[in-house]
Amino acid sequence: MKRIKYTFLLCFIFISGALFSQVDSVRFVNDNVIVGEVKGMNQGVLTIETDYSDDDFTIEWEGIKSISTKTSFLITISDGRRYNGNIHSMEDGKIKIITLEGRSTIVSPDEIVFMESVDKDFWSKMNASIDFGWDLTKANNLRQSSLRSNIGYKAERWSISTYYNAFSSNQDSVSKVSRDDAGIGFRYYFQRKWFGGLSTSFFSNTEQKLLLRSNGKLGAGTYIIQTNAVYWNIAAGASFNSERYEQSADDRESIEGFVDTELNLFDTGDLSLRTKITLYPGITESGRWRSDFNFDVKYDLPKDFYIKMGITFNYDNMPVQGASESDYVFATGFGWEL
Template identity: 45%
Template sequence: MNKLFTLFLLIFVIHYTSFSQNDSLVLNNGDFIVGDLKSMFKGVLTIEPSYSDSDFKIKWKDVKELKATQRYFIALSDGLRTNGTLKSSGIGKLIIHKGEGDYLTVNQSDVVYIKSIDSGFLSRLSANIDFGFTLTKANNQQQLNGNLRMGYLADKWTTRLFYNTLLTKQDDASDIRRNDAGIEFLYILPEDWVLGASVNLLSNTEQSLDLRLTSKMGIGNYLKYSNTMYWNVLAGFAYNTESFLPILNPEQGITTTTPNRKSFEGFLKTELNIYDLGDLELFTNIILYPTIFSDTNVKSGRTRVDFRFDVKYDDLFIEDFYIRAGYNLNYDNRPAEAGKALDYIFTTGFGWEW
């Protein structure tokens, strides 16, 4: 009985292995790989070979021929989203078999995303987190910064979440703190158009901000989306509410607070992500907020600007770990009474990406 059970188990394992590892690649250098093709994103294909438990990461441009028998969700650079199996058809061409008698021939270079449609929630989730710490003997200064990024890609929509924090303490000086967070939702339309909605929160001592809450809705377009980069623009309207930190007047011995503000703004955002620079990845965005109308606590002609620039280096001796350097800037030409017009920070950190 035990022998019969072992035989059935062996047959099942062989069958399952052959089924789940029936994808194949031929690389430009002639190497042949058979395994389980998991995904392709940002110009990097991930496959688990039949002879290894570790994933191989291969540049998409180094793949000469491909056969993927599982069904995949596939995104093209022109905004088209579809699903099916994949097979090479001549040099630089792929056939997507969507169903019985339904085929689509595309350029391999136009495929920007591949993911198994049988994958669960976690397989479509991406995340990275990093921390940095600085200790200076002078004034016993200590600085801690942390950054979290998460993203989820579905067939017709994508969402991103971020959180940044910085805290500086030193002797004989007030603490400096800054917290920046947000969540963004994009619904994908034909021809690389998108509908977007987001909520952002910001607090910092430099601009005397207790909390700035900005809600945005708009429409945009991916001007460029490929296996090396993406560049998009988004425009629309924003509703902004602000509360401020108390102000201590030592001469009068009293504490006052700038009245809360509410304003309706336009916004224009552009974002660029370049991920084919060897082991470097560059990300930057800038958002312009011109005020359309506001309550009586805000002077006319107000304009705000948010800017971010990140550099990430991931060729470390530990897989999936990276080093990041980032610069964030917030400008307001009508700051609070005790606040400054400009606040910026430069941070570095060591992190992990999933």
């Protein structure tokens, strides 16, 4: 009798623990239901963790018929509003957001563009990726390598990110070609779609005889489009530019303005596209302007691996003597992301 009682008690504790941990429920458009803990939603993909699976489930947001959570989230709406609270689907297909203060707001499902669990630990708020490329050709013993990497952290109202990219090319009877760029940026998110930013970047390029360009930027921007399929933002401000060249007589320091815009398309299955262009009109160097252009295409593979192709283009209408006005790199790589 005691054995039966203890067995029943253990089963009760196990089931109760499972039910307690599975606080959120999601119903698909085919009426299947999954119960667990919703971790968040980003770029049109919702992630939910269950007790009976080693890996988290990922579900297209548009494939969800209804959702109800006890987990609290930082929720971003397409018009830039931000809420802290949980969400519940209504009979008419709308979603009710109940804030931690008890206030409620009703929105359409496609208006919710981002959700992040308020209870996430440090590592859950991190994102990172790294990819490599390598080319070897017998002719002239050509060897090329490329590396691109980034690490980011996103909190409730701010985010910080850093990156490092490198390209190197060696071949017989030709001078080595290399270019490296790195940077770190901080962004604070205001209400609606506005944000402020502060960043520092470092760049070197043998094609433009540039040993090191240090650039600090301060500005503000806004999201023109922010949905579950695409985001597009624009920012502007001022920057301080310090340049060191192979010939010290060519060294420069100047103040510039900047305008940049970024477009990211990610609701295309396993394919995503990102492009960014930045223009730097000279302020203390009248008539000078520079531009940086990036375009990347990424295809997701299983287990968080991916392949990527991208082009980077730099232009300066007033290069130093003997240097090229422009330079570009086309790179392919295989990588992994967190």
